[in-house]
Amino acid sequence: MNSISQSLSTAFALIASNDVQLWSIVARSLWVSAWASLLASVLGVVFGAWLAVSHFAGRGLVLLILNTLLSLPAVVVGLLVYLLLSRSGPLGELGWLFSVKAMVLAQTILVLPVVMALIRQLIEDADKQRGEQLQSLGAPRLFRALLHVWDERIAVLMVLIAAFGRAIAEVGTVMVVGGNIDGFTRVMTTSIALETSKGDLPLALGLGIMLMAVVLLLNTVLAGLRWLIARQGGQS
């Protein structure tokens, strides 16, 4: 109990301290995960929606692989991206290893299957229910899928929130490809890991609480957005 109350007071002290270095870590965390989520969302929604309405040989296998990728361990993604970006790797010439770009790339790869798989299921269900009505109106297949995305936008937003949650909470990929370099690639989760290994548990937990506070704030904004959409479009 003592360490928890100590952590809480540390967290509040951290927030109140207006420590530039700390806030830069928070900002970097948000920046990396927001970009990764944005990229994964655009790609995941388009490909997920396409996959939902297309039929081709081997589709079942693709879905099986996609659903398996939902359990992709973050460190494995980190490792793969590390191999890609390392000096002798195929993308080594970019010189991205241990940079924010590498972290965005790795998190995008980590989150993409989540967005794609959930959107695929969502749109496929929507298409089963009412795809033929849109087909009857003359909507081509992919456009039909995008109309479902528009129709299901509240559920799509939930998927994107979940994707962002996975990105901001993970530590494995950013640690491996970012290297946790102070002032350069250090983010909230890697700082927590570092403080824990140094034995400063209150600071580690304090940072954890702060991370949750930041996500809570963000989700509050998104909840407001959801409420607005629901009010505008009418719930059905």
Add this chain to the structure above:
Amino acid sequence: MNAASPATHPEKEVQFNLQDINVHFGLQQALHNINLQIAKGDRLALIGANGSGKSTLLRVLHGLITSTRVKATGRLTGTIKTMPGTRQAMLFQRPHMLRMSVLNNVTLAAWLNGQSWQAGKKQAMNELKRVGLLDLSQRPANTLSQGQQQRVAFARASVTQPNVLVLDEPTASMDPRSKREVEGLMQDFAEQDSGLTLIFASHNLGQVKRLATHVAYLEYGKILAFLPVAEFFDEDHLTMVSQQAQKFLKGNLL
């Protein structure tokens, strides 16, 4: 197979000619050897119990089930000849409204049929006026009542200027007032354009009598009777053609 043989219309052009149509959903066969000719301007009612294949037949006519479709949506064999220049629209039991305004729902249908958004919008306004929903054009379409949504669906269908209208139990589970409104629209559509071919599934025999020129009775995916409406409701005549159809009718009229 006398009952299922198509009525011939020497004086009329044939809008649809279906030959040996079979449809399977997995192992289940939904339609058996359907042979059917529908003439331009006919108003054909499909009747039969639930699961008799009415909706499947409508979907085949509308092109939603084709020979290339995978098993999830049904596999079709046989030939369908459609008159050149056929423009179809279909209304469903529960029309799906996209989460946008009534006006945008209708405009989108026009746009998908090749009109510019501006021109489509103008036409959508006209059609909404025709179905009596112009006042609600800015409302989110999915907040409308079921009857109103079916009227939007009518507007959405008519912006595409169809000459064939396919309706799958458009008044099912509606209150009497909405039912009358929608039926009125069907009548209105048929009367405004005498060349319009109307094909609808219905459980409402009164509606069939009022609207149809021909009736097809389906049971277990087969057409057991296909007759002009007057002959269909003539007990002696129908008994001669199909006793099952007669039994169904009696059950319905009880």
